[in-house]
Amino acid sequence: MRKHNFNPGPSVLPEYTLEQTSKAVLDLNGIGMSILEISHRSKEFEGILSETQELFKELLDIPSGYTILFLGGGASLQFAMIPYNFLNTKAAYLNSGAWASKAMKEAKFFGEVIEVASSKADNYTYIPKNYTVPDDVDYFHITTNNTIYGTELKTDPTVKVPLFADASSDILSRPMDVSKYGIIYGGAQKNLGPAGVAFVIIKNDLLGNIKRSIPAMLDYRTHVENNSLYNTPPVFAIFACLQTLKWLKSLGGVQAIYKKNVEKAQILYDEIDRNKLFRCPVRDVEDRSLMNVCFVMNDEYKDLEAPFLEFAKSKGIVGIKGHRSVGGFRASIYNALPKESVITLVEAMKEFEAKN
Numbered sequence: 052m053r054k055h056n057f058n059p060g061p062s063v064l065p066e067y068t069l070e071q072t073s074k075a076v077l078d079l080n081g082i083g084m085s086i087l088e089i090s091h092r093s094k095e096f097e098g099i100l101s102e103t104q105e106l107f108k109e110l111l112d113i114p115s116g117y118t119i120l121f122l123g124g125g126a127s128l129q130f131a132m133i134p135y136n137f138l139n140t141k142a143a144y145l146n147s148g149a150w151a152s153k154a155m156k157e158a159k160f161f162g163e164v165i166e167v168a169s170s171k172a173d174n175y176t177y178i179p180k181n182y183t184v185p186d187d188v189d190y191f192h193i194t195t196n197n198t199i200y201g202t203e204l205k206t207d208p209t210v211k212v213p214l215f216a217d218a219s220s221d222i223l224s225r226p227m228d229v230s231k232y233g234i235i236y237g238g239a240q241k242n243l244g245p246a247g248v249a250f251v252i253i254k255n256d257l258l259g260n261i262k263r264s265i266p267a268m269l270d271y272r273t274h275v276e277n278n279s280l281y282n283t284p285p286v287f288a289i290f291a292c293l294q295t296l297k298w299l300k301s302l303g304g305v306q307a308i309y310k311k312n313v314e315k316a317q318i319l320y321d322e323i324d325r326n327k328l329f330r331c332p333v334r335d336v337e338d339r340s341l342m343n344v345c346f347v348m349n350d351e352y353k354d355l356e357a358p359f360l361e362f363a364k365s366k367g368i369v370g371i372k373g374h375r376s377v378g379g380f381r382a383s384i385y386n387a388l389p390k391e392s393v394i395t396l397v398e399a400m401k402e403f404e405a406k407n
């Protein structure tokens with residue numbers, strides 16, 4: 052039986068993705084070769100790559116003028132590639148969590164980093180608001196969903212400079228106005244596919260303004276000009292992402308999954324708010340993430356943390372231990388997590404409360 056998989060990443064994938072990729076590992080569409088064995092320059096892979104890009108464009112409503120890249124190195128390599136390619140003098144960052152802070156650290160190798168606002172002093176329990184982005188920065192970088200702290204920036208900010216977003220853990224979970232962004236990037240392993248590939252949605256007309264010279268593999272121009280085929284891309288991981296995109300389309304696309312995500316999150320937050328054992332550490336209710344739901348035990352019940360994890364495990368619930376910097380619990384309820392898994396968790400919380 053499949054577990055109720057609340058892992059933060061790599062994380063639960065649709066059964067459709069698992070079935071289709073397992074079939075393709077044995078034989079891709081009856082061609083007598085595995086997806087693991089075909090050339091990245093074959094017509095089969097050409098078809099897979101372009102279909103993945105087209106579906107991504109369709110589902111996220113990406114306007115023309117953008118290229119979708121699939122690269123190695125995870126979201127973390129993008130933390131460095133972005134400033135390498137775009138930071139001429141200074142860049143602005145919103146410090147909303149540990150990933151944002153890592154992105155800032157990398158940017159400092161290339162120029163001045165302006166932290167427009169930070170919630171670090173409060174252990175990132177909210178999304179900083181009411182900040183101003185200077186007009187003279189090369190770009191403004193945000194993290195749309197703070198995977199570790201369970202906060203999410205659910206609106207697309209309006210700024211006068213190019214807007215870059217790490218959307219690793221909420222890509223395709225809700226509609227986004229892509230036209231407001233210069234780059235949207237992330238690791239695939241949260242909401243899209245297996246580990247091993249990062250997606251980068253990049254506005255073509257941003258390219259070519261940098262003054263420094265950049266090694267080929269770290270230069271976005273290389274990857275845009277070669278359509279992610281400068282070197283061998285992660286063929287298998289891209290194929291798996293395509294299956295998830297097909298699954299998402301069959302459900303009715305981003306708008307439909309967004310509705311389901313709101314409903315799943317509401318069920319869980321309602322129980323956290325009701326249950327005497329638990330509370331949500333996120334300070335501002337409107338910042339509560341629809342993807343990563345953090346909750347901790349109220350002080351008087353702190354000793355029950357380990358027993359609750361054990362109890363949940365006995366119900367087939369895995370992956371809910373909170374990140375060490377927040378403690379308590381974190382239920383990652385990505386697109387592919389079924390509503391019944393959320394209901395199972397809520398029932399376990401109720402049952403555990405009744406026992407204690």
Ligand SMILES: *Cc1c(COP(=O)(O)O)cnc(C)c1O
Nearest residue numbers: 125126127150198217219220238
């Ligand atoms: C997981 C995660 C990352 C790191 O992704 P890698 O692919 O492991 O480099 C970066 N940002 C966010 C928001 C994440 O959730």
